[in-house]
Amino acid sequence: xxxxxxxxxxxxxxxxxxxxxxxxxxxxxxxxxxxxxxxxxxxxxxxxxxxxxxxxxxxxxxxxxxxxxxxxxxxxxxxxxxxxxxxxxxxxxxxxxxxxxxxxxxxxx
Amino acid sequence: xxxxxxxxxxxxxxxxxxxxxxxxxxxxxxxxxxxxxxxxxxxxxxxxxxxxxxxxxxxxxxxxxxxxxxxxxxxxxxxxxxxxxxxxxxxxxxxxxxxxxxxxxxxxxxxxxxxxxxxxxxxxxxxxxxxxxxxxxxxxxxxxxxxxxxxxxxxxxxxxxxxxxxxxxxxxxxxxxxxxxxxxxxxxxxxxxxxxxxxx
Numbered sequence: 227x228x229x230x231x232x233x234x235x236x237x238x239x240x241x242x243x244x245x246x247x248x249x250x251x252x253x254x255x256x257x258x259x260x261x262x263x264x265x266x267x268x269x270x271x272x273x274x275x276x277x278x279x280x281x282x283x284x285x286x287x288x289x290x291x292x293x294x295x296x297x298x299x300x301x302x303x304x305x306x307x308x309x310x311x312x313x314x315x316x317x318x319x320x321x322x323x324x325x326x327x328x329x330x331x332x333x334x335x
Numbered sequence: 336x337x338x339x340x341x342x343x344x345x346x347x348x349x350x351x352x353x354x355x356x357x358x359x360x361x362x363x364x365x366x367x368x369x370x371x372x373x374x375x376x377x378x379x380x381x382x383x384x385x386x387x388x389x390x391x392x393x394x395x396x397x398x399x400x401x402x403x404x405x406x407x408x409x410x411x412x413x414x415x416x417x418x419x420x421x422x423x424x425x426x427x428x429x430x431x432x433x434x435x436x437x438x439x440x441x442x443x444x445x446x447x448x449x450x451x452x453x454x455x456x457x458x459x460x461x462x463x464x465x466x467x468x469x470x471x472x473x474x475x476x477x478x479x480x481x482x483x484x485x486x487x488x489x490x491x492x493x494x495x496x497x498x499x500x501x502x503x504x505x506x507x508x509x510x511x512x513x514x515x516x517x518x519x520x521x522x523x524x525x526x527x528x529x530x531x532x533x534x535x
Contacts, residue, residue: 227523232515235468235522240488242465244379251378251392255370255399259363262403 351417358406366406370399373418376489377425383484384429386469394428422499426481471521479514482507 349365351372357365374395381398382391401424459467472480478500485496486507497507 227519229515229519232519232522235464235471235518236487238461238464239468239472242461243383243469243488244375245388247374247378247395248392251395252370252374255374255396256367258396258400258403259361259366262400264359264361264403264407 352409352411352415355402355406355409355417356411358403359409366403369402369417373421374399377421380422380484380489381425381429383472383488384426384481385433386473390432391429394425394432397428398425419495419498422485426499430477467522467525468518471518471525474521475514475517479510479517482510483514483518486511 349368351369354365354369358369377398378391378395381394382388385391385394398421402421472483475483481500482496485491485499486493491499493504493507493511497504500507
């Protein structure tokens with residue numbers, strides 16, 4: 227089959243399939259705004275909406291929290307504050323000081 | 336009367352994208368205008384892709400529901416064209432419907448569709464040619480079929496069709512050439528057999 231013949235088939239198909247829409251479908255489509263709510267607060271009442279829109283956010287926040295805890299635990303200090311460490315060392319130094327103290331027998335009499 | 340005519344004239348200059356913004360604000364007149372502009376073209380497109388008028392009407396119903404729902408999220412700054420977006424919506428809905436059902440018409444059966452009157456000569460009626468071509472289209476791979484539908488039946492340019500299918504213009508041209516070749520082969524064989532039988 228040559229191009230000219232094929233074009234005849236294409237034209238015939240095009241005209242056969244180009245029909246105006248029925249009044250029924252036109253009416254049905256035009257009443258869509260009466261039947262369908264346009265993205266309002268009612269959307270939040272549907273469970274699938276929560277699954278669709280909230281779940282990614284919830285998962286994202288949960289992962290951020292986990293990452294924060296993990297990084298926090300890995301950081302040096304293991305959660306002990308600098309002030310606690312100073313006190314601890316200070317207490318230790320005091321203990322050591324008392325242990326190494328030489329007593330002067332004259333003082334004790 | 337004059338005011339009405341002026342409004343009509345002004346309405347013609349409103350782009351589809353501007354109408355989408357108005358629909359997003361709940362403007363029903365804008366919605367009606369968009370339906371009036373596009374229903375026939377897109378209904379024909381859906382019917383050509385799935386080859387079933389009733390199912391095509393259902394698809395258009397669903398497509399316009401999406402227009403009404405999605406319009407509030409329409410972002411004009413993205414620079415998207417309404418027609419391109421809507422072709423994709425209708426195309427994807429049609430593909431989904433098609434996936435769910437079995438093939439309908441066989442190529443050799445298509446030519447057996449009789450026209451209203453007897454066929455006195457070798458020529459086929461428009462109805463028979465259309466049925467033959469519809470059956471041949473069914474034998475093409477989906478992308479070839481959609482490319483042919485967009486460019487030959489919907490009257491789009493190669494660039495617009497490429498944008499809808501999200502491929503290059505070169506790829507569209509290649510799909511069209513291969514599609515035409517395959518259709519010519521399919522129709523050639525079947526037409527000869529049909530003519531032989533009718534001449535007996």
